[in-house]
Amino acid sequence: MKRLIACVSLVAVAATAAGAATRHAGKKLVAHRSASCRVAPADEYFGRLKMSILGIRNTIKDQGLRIDLDPSRANGTLKEMALTEDAVHDWQHKYPCDSWLPGTIYALEHFYGKIHTPYGRKRVRYTYGWLHRDFPHHAIAKLALREETEASAISKE
16 A cells, blocks of 8 residues: 555656646746857867967957057968957857857957958958847947947048
C-alpha cells in the first residue's frame, strides 16, 4: 500500500511539473533569448587576428593617435584597421547585444574620419550606416546623427 501511494504521488508530481513546463514554455523562450543577448567576456578573441574586446578598442585608439601625430601614416594603418573591423564584425555576430559595440563602432567611424581620402570618406559612411542600422535607438547612434547633421550644415555654408 505504501508503494502504491508513493507511485501515485510521484505520478502526480510529474504531471504537475509537465503542466507547469507547458504553461511556462513562452517564458523559457524569452529566457533563452536573453541568454543569447549577453556581453562578451574580456578573455574571448574575435576575427582573424583573434583580438580581445580591449585589444580592438586599444587598436582603434592607438591607430587614431598615430594619425593625429603624423597624418601621412594614415594609409599604413588601413590594413590593420581592416582586420580590426573584421574582429568587430565577429564580436557583433557572437554577442549582438553587447553594450560596448555601439561605442566601438562609433570610435571606428571617428578613426576613419581622420583619413582624408576618398577611401576614408567611404569607410566613414559605411561605419555610420552600420551604427544606425544595427543600433538605431542607442544614444551613441543619436550622437553620431547629430554630428553628421552639423557637419552637413557646415559643409553647405
